[in-house]
Amino acid sequence: MTQRQYWLVVPAAGIGQRMQADRPKQYLQLRQRYILDITLSRLLDTGLFAGAMVPLHPDDRWFVGSDSASDARILTCTGGGDRSDSVLSGLDALAGRLSDDDWVLVHDVARPCVAAEDIRRLIVGLGEGDIGGLLAAPVSDTIKRQAADADSVSETVDRRALWRAFTPQQFRYGLLRTALGRARDRxxxxxxxxxxxxxxxxxxxxxxxxxxxxxxxVPEDLPLAGWILDQLEHK
Known part of the structure; x- marks a missing residue:
């Protein structure tokens, strides 16, 4: 059986307006490092991936000063106007390096707390399936639907079949590229x-x-992320 490659695409072209900062959130400092550097190192240090493609904003001026800029495992390309455009740009930039049946894991650059055990669970759980899947968790909070014309509750939503979607999300390279291209075109x-x-x-x-x-x-997520990283590294 042919050994399939596993590649990462980590879109980093966003500007992070809700952080109210002077730079995109991926370049904010967490434990004296860029969030982007923490995320990429936690992913790549698992040893599971052939490399990572990182789509950047065309006016990005911070990546060149990051630790990731000198990491030979990391390639960059120009991202798009939104997440899906950036991911598709990353997939297009990988053309010629991957076959359609190789696996691509797409991860949010602003999720530095991903655990190596989760990445392995995702890869093992999907096995040699034809499609792919994603990390997720059942919703545990009570969910309310807002009324269309007011800041009030219109109903309580049955949460029993609801899951929160996380990343990485893992799909076959060719299928994901086709799906994102078709969504864009339509x-x-x-x-x-x-x-x-x-x-x-x-x-x-x-x-x-x-x-x-x-x-x-949002800003209050930064100290929480720092605390979670402490727990992951000292468990």
């Missing part, structure tokens, strides 16, 4: 890789992951 809004596959009628597999795999989005 004007289909996709918020993650799984939704692009779902739009084509596929049903990606849910693989249960740790709930502390948080995405840094």
């Amino acid at each position: 004007g289909v809004a996709v918020t993650d890789e799984s939704s692009a596959l779902e739009a084509m009628g596929y049903a990606p597999k849910l693989v249960r992951g740790r709930t502390d795999n948080i995405k840094i989005t």
Whole structure:
């Protein structure tokens, strides 16, 4: 059986407006390092990946000063206007390096707390399947739907079949590239890789992951992420 490659795509072209900072959130300092550097090193140091493609904003001026810029395992390309465009740019930049059946794991650059055990669980859980899947966790909070015309509750949503989607999300290279390209061409809004596959009628597999795999989005997430990293490294 042919040995399949595993590659990472880590889109880093966002500007992180909700962080209210003077730079994109991936270049904020966490434990004296860029968030981007922490995320990429935690992924690549698992030894599971042939390399990582990192789509950057065309006006990015911080990456050159990062630790990642001197890491031979990391390649860069120009990202797009939104996440799906950046991921597709990364996949296009990998053309010629991967076969359609190779695996690509897409991870949020602002999720530095991903655990190596979760990455391995995802890869093992998907095995040699044809489609792929994602890390996720069942919703544990009570979920309310907001009324259309007011800041009030219209209903309580049944959470029993609801899951929170995390990253990495792992799919076959050729299938993911086709799905994202088709979504772009048809004007289909996709918020993650799984939704692009779902739009084509596929049903990606849910693989249960740790709930502390948080995405840094607002300023109060930074100290929480630092605390989680401390726990992961000293368990």
